[in-house]
Each structure stands twice: as C-alpha cells, then as structure tokens.
Amino acid sequence: VQLVESGGGFVQPGGSLRLSCAASGFTFSRYAMSWYRQAPGKERELVATIGTTGIYTNYANSVKGRFTISRDNGKNTVYLQMNSLKPEDTAVYYCFYRDYWGQGTQVTVSS
Numbered sequence: 364v365q366l367v368e369s370g371g372g373f374v375q376p377g378g379s380l381r382l383s384c385a386a387s388g389f390t391f392s393r394y395a396m397s398w399y400r401q402a403p404g405k406e407r408e409l410v411a412t413i414g415t416t417g418i419y420t421n422y423a424n425s426v427k428g429r430f431t432i433s434r435d436n437g438k439n440t441v442y443l444q445m446n447s448l449k450p451e452d453t454a455v456y457y458c459f460y461r462d463y464w465g466q467g468t469q470v471t472v473s474s
Contacts, residue, residue: 371468384458
C-alpha cells in the first residue's frame with residue numbers, strides 16, 4: 364500500500380490550497396479515506412472522511428464550511444480542497460486508509 368500526498372505549501376491567511384493523495388496497492392474504490400493533520404506540539408487530529416462513493420462526508424468542526432473532501436475512484440485519488448485558510452490550519456496533513464498513512468505534506472498559513 365502506498366499513499367502519496369502532494370499540494371502542500373505556504374499560503375497567506377484567506378488563501379486556498381488543494382491537497383491530493385494518490386493511492387495504490389489496494390482496491391481504492393472499496394474503502395473510505397480520511398485526511399488527518401498534526402500541528403507542532405499537538406496530537407494528530409481527524410480533518411475529514413469520505414465514503415466509498417463520495418456521497419458520505421464528515422468534517423471536523425474546525426474546518427466545516429471551509430474544507431471539502433472529494434475522491435476520484437478512476438484515478439485512485441482523494442483530495443482536500445482548503446479555502447479561507449487560517450494560521451491555525453498550519454500542520455502536516457496526512458492521508459489515511461485503515462492502518463496506513465502517507466508521508467504527509469506541510470501546509471503553512473502565515474502572513
């Protein structure tokens with residue numbers, strides 16, 4: 364199993380980023396996928412989860428209305444669209460499936 368995140372970077376408050384997670388080594392369309400994040404000195408927290416077809420989604424209260432999780436089963440990829448970013452969104456963002464984690468991608472929100 365491989366989960367490879369991309370799309371992180373540096374952005375000013377109010378800006379947007381789109382994260383991608385390319386999955387391989389398992390039947391992607393059969394499993395829910397999640398994004399987590401971990402800020403310095405804090406525990407890793409669940410950001411969003413998406414069901415197998417994309418109809419079911421769930422978000423942490425801190426990102427509701429600003430972040431959107433989606434997936435493309437044809438491309439074995441899950442996305443996290445992040446809008447209206449805040450400094451408190453600064454963290455390493457991880458893709459997660461069952462017991463597997465990606466390597467993470469850094470998101471830094473600062474003026």
